[in-house]
Amino acid sequence: MTKKKLNIGLVGAGFMGRTHSNAFRQVGQFFGGEYEPVLKAIATRNAKGAADFAANWGYESSESDWRKLIERKDIDLIDIASPNDTHAEIAIAAAEAGKMVMCEKPLGRNAAEAEKMVAAVEAAGVANMVWYNYRRVPAVTLAKQMIDEGRLGRIFHYRAKFLQDWTISADVPQGGMGTWRLDASVAGSGVTGDLLAHCIDTALWLNGGIDSVTAATETFVKQRSHAVSGKVEEVKIDDASAFLARFENGSLATFEATRYARGHKALYTLEINGEKGSIAWDLHDLHRLQFFDHGDDGHLRGWRSIHITDGDHPYMSHWWVPGLQIGYEHSFIHQAADFLGGLASGTPAAPTFRDALRTDYVTDAVLASARSGRWEAVKG
């Protein structure tokens, strides 16, 4: 039972580089499986940074140019964890070189970029996936399972928010290593592509397609100094973004994301109201799922707080014992496990690039509506 080695070439040494590396390092111990990821090489622009990252995480080698990874014969998979403006170029080059491609979300800075990426991986016929990790938080996975079991019935409402507060200070710069998410040319958009993209991916998975949206965006701090140039420049991202949506299943939805909600660090919340029951979840207590079952005895109905730590909860039999919770990073480990399982089974794990393109269609429509002041249909 020797395992098949899967040689990883990671691009990017930031926050997401760490979560992906950790996932590849841990997936074997907890999920076993046919494939064994090998941390072959890491590329990031700064050669010293690349070497240090490699030393810390156990990569065998490092490069300061991602193109080197693609040229190397000993790399099977390119994992993209670098800023949004690099996704398309790297993914397309990797696919053309016949590498498998994993890409941090959002797929492209916009749907036009993402469409080219989908075309490239499909033309090359290479395995591909986008790291929308929240699908693999066990509570969210259980929500999907419950919907598929028919426990909610006809859906009336979906609502999601992603609230942060880290850019309230006008002293936070835009651009550069830690704050490229505030630079529209790098990120594509602000919270719409960053935070709402997560909400939308989960929603499309749980509740189906979105027909149309009406949106509003706001930029509260109009100018910030640029971390690289040092110059005070106009802020072109959306600091906050909210929209109303109509789903194909007839449900009515509200979505909102912001980096100006004082007191919330990463409060992704979602709630679904169906005829037979409702479900709610939030990222600040990610190991709990709230469930209201209208089928309970009338005088004993109530919202149940399901503590997602039992062996019959998704993914949890691989971890500890009941009552003991896991954390944020585990969603990436689960995603790695599912990707590797997909390679072994021949059934690709979702979301593929094509799946993730749908999210970019929605975020494009949101941004278009914010400009037009009208309802915009979602492509696709």
Add this chain to the structure above:
Amino acid sequence: MTKKKLNIGLVGAGFMGRTHSNAFRQVGQFFGGEYEPVLKAIATRNAKGAADFAANWGYESSESDWRKLIERKDIDLIDIASPNDTHAEIAIAAAEAGKMVMCEKPLGRNAAEAEKMVAAVEAAGVANMVWYNYRRVPAVTLAKQMIDEGRLGRIFHYRAKFLQDWTISADVPQGGMGTWRLDASVAGSGVTGDLLAHCIDTALWLNGGIDSVTAATETFVKQRSHAVSGKVEEVKIDDASAFLARFENGSLATFEATRYARGHKALYTLEINGEKGSIAWDLHDLHRLQFFDHGDDGHLRGWRSIHITDGDHPYMSHWWVPGLQIGYEHSFIHQAADFLGGLASGTPAAPTFRDALRTDYVTDAVLASARSGRWEAVKG
């Protein structure tokens, strides 16, 4: 220190007739004051129902036609707790007869009706108030106090929801005594005028004026039998209503109301995010206010759950001892106390008819936007 008697003539013997009567019966014991409300007469269409209601609540007499109350010399104040389609006619007649007027919310079925009501009470110079009772939930009153103390700083976001689930069944009829809120001709609108009106009144009070809105409404059950006619008829109210708003102070807001959120009976929630702090409240635990203070020591910051039962919380010194909570009906008692206090001091208690008209301007804009698919400016 003999008290001044204030003779009340109540119109309506339903849910709101009960809460108002209870308020008038109890305000004296807990709030004292210069004025003593006297339950003089109750009018409702059904003579037996009126007599029974009078006997139960201690009204001295009963009538089956509200016009009788207005004709009576021994009535100082007409309190309107009957369905929305009667508000304007009764209020205008009462004002023209020189009576003070209190009116259950919403003021009119639309702003056109409400404007006439404002004109009538202002022309007559009579005291007037609308029962937007949630302003007088102590936690909400404390929120207002905190905002006025400057504890939130510049406001970025406001969000409010009012979620119910009582009309999900297609067997619920429209029209008639218990379900006139589903009959558009009586109610004016569905959840927009019923539930969102509460959210909007509080928002205007806490966060100032609304510039413009974009909205969506939905009617999930298209036909219902009419409780009076027995015929199956098209449902013309909005079962659900959501909108995005821009406030005059630059904040971005989301609002939503529905009667199709399984598991929520009367979940009115509100949250305000400011530069210095945030506040959240909900009606299902109305004696708690959540507060995040960014001024706390960094490593000890957290959302505080303030249990609003102490003597230094609004209204609470009039009730029991710390730790012991009050309920829903007390908000009406507080409103009665403030109205009577306003008579004594000469400074009218809010919201007056004119204040409440602003809410009707917003609900009109919401319904207009839901029809037009565009942003609509709020009049006023």
Add this chain to the structure above:
Amino acid sequence: MTKKKLNIGLVGAGFMGRTHSNAFRQVGQFFGGEYEPVLKAIATRNAKGAADFAANWGYESSESDWRKLIERKDIDLIDIASPNDTHAEIAIAAAEAGKMVMCEKPLGRNAAEAEKMVAAVEAAGVANMVWYNYRRVPAVTLAKQMIDEGRLGRIFHYRAKFLQDWTISADVPQGGMGTWRLDASVAGSGVTGDLLAHCIDTALWLNGGIDSVTAATETFVKQRSHAVSGKVEEVKIDDASAFLARFENGSLATFEATRYARGHKALYTLEINGEKGSIAWDLHDLHRLQFFDHGDDGHLRGWRSIHITDGDHPYMSHWWVPGLQIGYEHSFIHQAADFLGGLASGTPAAPTFRDALRTDYVTDAVLASARSGRWEAVKG
């Protein structure tokens, strides 16, 4: 359907005088019934205070000596809301005069007093009840109903706490009007008779008899000035009291009460663990009952937060509409309703004096164990 009048003579004008008066004033409007309580007279030592209280609450007359109430022919029922050291004398005198007697808890300062009170009301054959109001919080009543329905199965554990923080400051005096609960000669004991008595009454009702206890008490502030004498005197009450108990049904229990739990005003909590399910409740959110049902589908089990505001919850059909909560004082209104209902039906409402004596047996054993350092059997 003229109602039978029940003339009330209240003794005591403090906090409990207010809650009882409010209960008698409101019970008719919300619960109807055969009997109508009439606020006939109030007695308290201070004549001015008695008159003011009468004026505020609508008592027809006032007295400065409770003996006058007992002499009066127009009084049917003596309601004792004065400090603990007066309970026995008043109750016995009232019973001997053939009056019905209601008494604020605890029944006596100790079981010896309480036994005499029981003997007196039983000899006189007069209706009697003790105001252990928490049995009538709808959530607690529902807990009793669920246990009787067999939803918990064999009971393993009971735990209760009553936590306050109002006497932490050494500046709080002992004795006098507002602080007689710190004067052992008046109160009988400290938190044992005051707070634990509540916990024990509920426990005996929900979980049956207690066999034996081992206890510890503590007095954190050893000396306090006396509010009447002005002298600094030794504090003889227990500031805190905790005990372990074995119930007749084999369950193991922990109880604790204190006035030194910073941050808790009146946090009475209880939890019962049974083979089939568990229940938890607390007074700070008294309109919620937590329920864990082991019979739920395995992967969907969780603690349900039942919002006790529906018409099929105990007492709630008499109040408002689903989602709208009631408060602390309502438990007294319910108790008054049940007492009056008991008069009408001939089946006395619990807890009678005899029922309440059992609590005094337990508190006696707790205090004895705290002195002896050994397990003490509970009499009865």
Add this chain to the structure above:
Amino acid sequence: MTKKKLNIGLVGAGFMGRTHSNAFRQVGQFFGGEYEPVLKAIATRNAKGAADFAANWGYESSESDWRKLIERKDIDLIDIASPNDTHAEIAIAAAEAGKMVMCEKPLGRNAAEAEKMVAAVEAAGVANMVWYNYRRVPAVTLAKQMIDEGRLGRIFHYRAKFLQDWTISADVPQGGMGTWRLDASVAGSGVTGDLLAHCIDTALWLNGGIDSVTAATETFVKQRSHAVSGKVEEVKIDDASAFLARFENGSLATFEATRYARGHKALYTLEINGEKGSIAWDLHDLHRLQFFDHGDDGHLRGWRSIHITDGDHPYMSHWWVPGLQIGYEHSFIHQAADFLGGLASGTPAAPTFRDALRTDYVTDAVLASARSGRWEAVKG
């Protein structure tokens, strides 16, 4: 900056073998440091099990007898994760061989065993630590920091519970691999040594020494079949254990543990009430700390829910970004980091064997009191 290698020999391949191995595997990536743990060998009785465990976790070799590990020159540290009845023998042999020793809790099956273990490591002068991991949950570490900062003031109360429900069924066997905790000869005691030991270790750390205790234990299921022998035998462990305690600082405490609290999987809770503030924490939401600060403005006081995910919270700067939580296993990683840091600095990380012996003194006193029915003084 080559790291010093620390060669680990693990004994035990169960639940704790996994958490320790995971800690050693991950500590380097997240905490860096001078020492690098090397997974040298694992020993467990079953040779196949040992080999599989080694393969999964990356141990270089495996043994079926722990004595082999002690004989090996290439092992620096023996880590004991085998059942309680093996702790003393292994630890003493390891110390005598000059190995560092880490031991899973409780140190011994009783204090007599533990004293010998302390003597052995101190005589040998080898580094030693016991895996009381909950001290390293960041919220608990923050609690300690807050107490040391003086934020609670004089302490009045401590209360802790550890509630589980996994042995309610009479079908659960005693003895054997998965259920040795129910076999008194292996485990030493039931919940007292298993669960209360955790509560006591934390309490001694946070609140100082315990003077005396009074306790009660209960065995609800009197007989169970033995997993090894297959015979039905008397159950000799305590299924539940509760005690009252007096601390050296004058505070009064309650402790309780059980495996019969339906609905709770691993609900370790603790609360401390001080003059200036209170703190509460529970393991089911381990990334939150509740804090009440009496120093807050009076009308804005409330329990704060501190979400322990910021960089200025203990250990958290090594993980992700604010808002993103870690889980149970991380407490072991932190403990490994602190142990390694202690080696580097020369200041041993707590709890050492000597520290952990104090917990065994308390559990001995608890079991003695449960037998004697009297208060028992705690040795030490």
